Amino acid sequence: MFLKVAMGSLLSRKGSAAMTLMAISVAVFVLLGIEQIRQQARDSFASTVSGVDLIVGAKTGSMNLLLYSVFRIGSPTDNISWQAYRDIAESDDVAWAIPISLGDSHEGYRVVGTAQAFFDHFSFGKKRRLTFSEGTAFEGTFDAVLGSEVASALGYSVGREIILAHGLASTSFTKHGNQPFIVVGVLAPTGTPVDQTIHVRLEGIEAMHAGGTMIPVGAFSSQSNSESESESESESESESEFTEPESITAFMLGLKSRMSTFSLQRQINEFAGEPLMAILPGVALSELWQMMSMFENVLRLISALVLLAAVLGMGAVLLASIRERRQEIHLLRMMGASPLYLFCLVEMEALILCSLGMGIGGVGLYAALLIVGDAVFSRFGLYLDTTLFTPEAALMLVMVLLATLAAAAAPSIKMYTAAKDAT
Amino acid sequence: MTGGRSPDRKQLMAVQLDRVQFSYRGDRQGQLLNITQWAVNRGERVLIHGPSGAGKTTLLNILSGLLTCTRGEVAVMDQRLDKMSAKQRDRFRANNIGCVFQRFNLIPYLNAIDNIGLASTFSAAGNAQWRDEASALLNSLMIEQTDWAKPTSNLSMGQQQRVAIARALINSPALLIADEPTSSLDSENRDNFLAILMELISKRDMTLIFVSHDMALAEHFTRLEALYDITQRPS
Numbered sequence: 001m002f003l004k005v006a007m008g009s010l011l012s013r014k015g016s017a018a019m020t021l022m023a024i025s026v027a028v029f030v031l032l033g034i035e036q037i038r039q040q041a042r043d044s045f046a047s048t049v050s051g052v053d054l055i056v057g058a059k060t061g062s063m064n065l066l067l068y069s070v071f072r073i074g075s076p077t078d079n080i081s082w083q084a085y086r087d088i089a090e091s092d093d094v095a096w097a098i099p100i101s102l103g104d105s106h107e108g109y110r111v112v113g114t115a116q117a118f119f120d121h122f123s124f125g126k127k128r129r130l131t132f133s134e135g136t137a138f139e140g141t142f143d144a145v146l147g148s149e150v151a152s153a154l155g156y157s158v159g160r161e162i163i164l165a166h167g168l169a170s171t172s173f174t175k176h177g178n179q180p181f182i183v184v185g186v187l188a189p190t191g192t193p194v195d196q197t198i199h200v201r202l203e204g205i206e207a208m209h210a211g212g213t214m215i216p217v218g219a220f221s222s223q224s225n226s227e228s229e230s231e232s233e234s235e236s237e238s239e240s241e242f243t244e245p246e247s248i249t250a251f252m253l254g255l256k257s258r259m260s261t262f263s264l265q266r267q268i269n270e271f272a273g274e275p276l277m278a279i280l281p282g283v284a285l286s287e288l289w290q291m292m293s294m295f296e297n298v299l300r301l302i303s304a305l306v307l308l309a310a311v312l313g314m315g316a317v318l319l320a321s322i323r324e325r326r327q328e329i330h331l332l333r334m335m336g337a338s339p340l341y342l343f344c345l346v347e348m349e350a351l352i353l354c355s356l357g358m359g360i361g362g363v364g365l366y367a368a369l370l371i372v373g374d375a376v377f378s379r380f381g382l383y384l385d386t387t388l389f390t391p392e393a394a395l396m397l398v399m400v401l402l403a404t405l406a407a408a409a410a411p412s413i414k415m416y417t418a419a420k421d422a423t
Numbered sequence: 424m425t426g427g428r429s430p431d432r433k434q435l436m437a438v439q440l441d442r443v444q445f446s447y448r449g450d451r452q453g454q455l456l457n458i459t460q461w462a463v464n465r466g467e468r469v470l471i472h473g474p475s476g477a478g479k480t481t482l483l484n485i486l487s488g489l490l491t492c493t494r495g496e497v498a499v500m501d502q503r504l505d506k507m508s509a510k511q512r513d514r515f516r517a518n519n520i521g522c523v524f525q526r527f528n529l530i531p532y533l534n535a536i537d538n539i540g541l542a543s544t545f546s547a548a549g550n551a552q553w554r555d556e557a558s559a560l561l562n563s564l565m566i567e568q569t570d571w572a573k574p575t576s577n578l579s580m581g582q583q584q585r586v587a588i589a590r591a592l593i594n595s596p597a598l599l600i601a602d603e604p605t606s607s608l609d610s611e612n613r614d615n616f617l618a619i620l621m622e623l624i625s626k627r628d629m630t631l632i633f634v635s636h637d638m639a640l641a642e643h644f645t646r647l648e649a650l651y652d653i654t655q656r657p658s
Contacts, residue, residue: 001544004537005530012532327527333489334524335590336517336545338510420509423484 006348009328013321020314021353021360027310028361028400029368031303032393036365038299039392044125045289048192049252049281051123052098053261056080056088056268057250059275066284069100069250071193072110076102079247084273089251091267093260096121098252101205101245104164109150111164111198113205113248119145121254124192134158135185141203144181149195151186158183162198164208179208206245253278307400311407314353318346318411322418329415330422339419346415350408351401358397435501437598437630438463438486443495445478445485456481458495461653463646465597468624468631470641473650479634482650483600486632487520488512500597517545521591525603528587529575535561535586536571539593546594553593560589564619581612588620592627599624601633605640617643 010017049055049070057065058078067073089097098121101113119137123129135158138145146156156162161180181200189195255261261280268278322329329342438461445456456478463469473479484490485497488504491512497504500519504512529538536557543553561571564585570578575586584604591599601620605613621643624631633644641647 001537001541005533005541008530008532008537328530331524331527331530333513334487334516334522335542336513336594338513423481423490 002345002348003352006345006352009345010349010352016317016321017353020310020317021357023310023313024354024357024400024404025360025364027303027307028358028397029365030306031396031400032362032365033368034299034303035392035396036369038296039390042289042296044191046282046285047125048285049122049124050127051121051254052252052281053255053258054253054265054268054278055250055281055284056253056276056278059277062277062279062284063288065250065277065279066281066288068102069252070281070285072102072112072197076249078275079249080251080276081247081274082244084271084276085248085251087273088253088268088271088276091264093255093257093264094253095256096254098122099202099248100250100252101202102249104166104205104208106150106162106164106198107154109147109154109196109198111144111200111205113200113202113245115202118199122194122252124190124194128190130190130194131188132185133188135183138184138199138201138204140182140184141201141207142179142181143184143201143204145185145187145199146183147187147193147195147197147199148189150198151183156183156186158185164198164200202245202248252281307403310357311354311400311403314350314404315407315410318350318408319414322346322411322414325415326418326422329419333419333422337419339416342419343412343416346412347405347408350404350412354401354404358400435465436462436498437465437467437500438632439496439498439501441496441498443485443492443497445481445490445492456485456492456654458482458654463630463632465630466628467646468621468644469633469646469648470644471632471634471648471650471653472636472638475636477650478654479650480602482653483522483602483632483634486598487522487600488516513545514547517542518547518594519596519598521594521596521599523584523587523591523599523601523604525606528604529583529590531576532574534572534574535566535578535589538575538586539590542590543593557589557593560592561586563623564589580607581609581615584608584612584616585619588616588623592623595627596629598630598632601631603635604633605635605637 055065055069057069057076058080060077064074064077068076085097085099088094096117098117099113099115102110104111104113116137119130132145133148134151135145144162151157160183162183163180181204187194253264255264265278265280268276332342333339440458440461442460443456443458447455471479471482481490485492485504486499488499488507489512491497492505495505499515502515502519504515507515529535530541533541536554539557539560540553543557561568566582566585566589570582575583578586584607587604604620605616608616617640620631623629631644633640
């Protein structure tokens with residue numbers, strides 16, 4: 001009956017109740033939505049690289065190495081010699097290695113020279129492998145594989161010829177116009193910087209810089225061939241056959257056993273030949289995310305303020321209603337209702353508005369995620385999970401309830417005193 | 424607390440006021456009410472009349488325990504209201520006193536049945552059979568069954584006042600307080616209202632304190648009191 005009275009009371013003030021309900025629904029929508037996006041963004045960020053045990057580059061800050069090797073941001077301080085790569089890649093603990101060579105671009109998108117191992121071993125998210133939305137991995141020296149965003153932004157598809165430029169600007173003066181690459185594959189969206197990258201073979205980059213004749217296909221594979229070939233000849237003007245690159249920018253390692261991660265990291269950091277450093281991508285990624293926690297907190301603050309505005313609005317509406325309810329208060333008092341009963345009645349009305357608002361906001365968010373989820377995924381590679389009821393979300397809803405009760409305290413107290421003085 | 428329905432209740436007092444003074448918020452100059460001695464026997468039907476502003480409603484609020492007197496003793500059904508806590512008075516009122524006013528007797532957003540049900544929730548007994556009793560009351564008050572679930576704002580004034588009687592009687596109070604309940608009714612509805620009310624009062628052996636400025640109603644009552652007389656009567 002108590003619930004019936006509270007419901008009836010709200011229904012008798014449909015207009016203001018509906019507006020308040022909408023405000024709370026929107027606030028809950030924003031609160032849960034931002035939390036959802038924040039968590040997904042964090043997860044997606046933390047899993048930009050997975051399955052890679054170590055990233056190795058020239059000695060620099062660990063952030064810098066992470067930024068240029070994974071996010072293609074900033075520039076490497078130095079290259080590392082092919083010999084050092086070979087030495088480490090062939091050590092017993094290493095299961096596979098992915099070389100990375102940076103420095104060229106196409107229309108502002110970075111070009112990465114790498115090897116077949118990249119497609120075989122690189123993974124992101126929860127150990128998800130790269131997949132192709134179109135075409136296949138590169139086989140020929142001048143084959144290129146595009147990240148999904150590159151392909152969609154530039155409107156390229158398999159078969160397209162592209163010219164790479166030295167440096168990063170799309171207006172770079174040094175274009176390797178003599179040697180076009182051919183797109184052979186387009187990767188499916190990953191939500192990682194891979195989407196914004198053009199992948200070619202290391203030989204392609206070398207050959208292009210060397211002067212641009214076709215090089216025999218398949219002369220190189222990631223780690224274990226052509227021991228006999230000498231290094232430091234890539235700059236030679238020899239047009240006869242492929243030579244190993246003199247240097248690469250960085251490389252990623254997968255280990256046979258994770259147990260050896262730290263010992264290998266130490267070995268690399270103390271590498272005799274040249275100054276190298278190895279970082280654990282997971283650790284470096286979370287350090288980087290820590291730097292962005294400010295941004296997270298701002299998002300949270302905004303949603304908290306939206307909620308605050310909504311519950312204060314509700315408090316104001318309820319407070320205004322008490323004045324019109326004097327006769328009702330008197331009648332209830334004469335029936336035997338205590339002031340506490342009337343206090344609880346107003347709190348109950350607030351709780352009803354709040355629960356309905358949480359329901360509407362939650363269902364609205366769920367529907368919105370279902371509708372835009374695919375679009376967001378294919379557009380930004382951000383996978384929006386539709387599981388709303390995480391412990392964090394539950395905690396937030398509890399906080400919404402508490403905020404509601406607190407905001408409704410003012411009208412409830414006013415109701416209480418009005419009830420005490422009712423005659 | 425229930426007012427003790429013993430066979431000899433006629434000998435007991437329904438209301439007993441002794442040197443009661445009342446003023447709002449300790450305002451001693453503006454003494455609103457000053458009653459030396461006044462009593463109502465059980466089973467009496469008292470009509471109190473007097474000019475507006477004389478303090479009739481204040482008196483009723485003191486009897487119902489909604490207001491506490493500034494000094495003096497107030498006993499209703501032989502229970503001392505002035506000695507009860509606010510909580511006890513609320514409970515006492517729900518169990519022992521029914522009220523009908525001139526207007527706004529029903530929660531407008533509840534239907535007739537729910538208004539009666541709401542009133543029953545405040546009684547100590549937690550009346551489990553309230554639905555049956557409400558039906559019986561509404562039937563005897565000649566409210567059509569089709570009107571029971573209608574929003575009370577859709578009922579006519581006469582119907583609303585009769586539903587108000589059912590609401591006031593659902594907890595079987597020993598005392599019914601009525602504050603100008605007929606003033607909003609036309610003469611036909613007023614006579615109808617009074618006839619039904621008096622029938623229920625006598626059937627249930629209740630005490631009635633009825634405030635009105637309409638002296639034409641006097642025939643229905645066993646006792647006629649001017650508020651002026653109550654307040655000025657020497658001890």
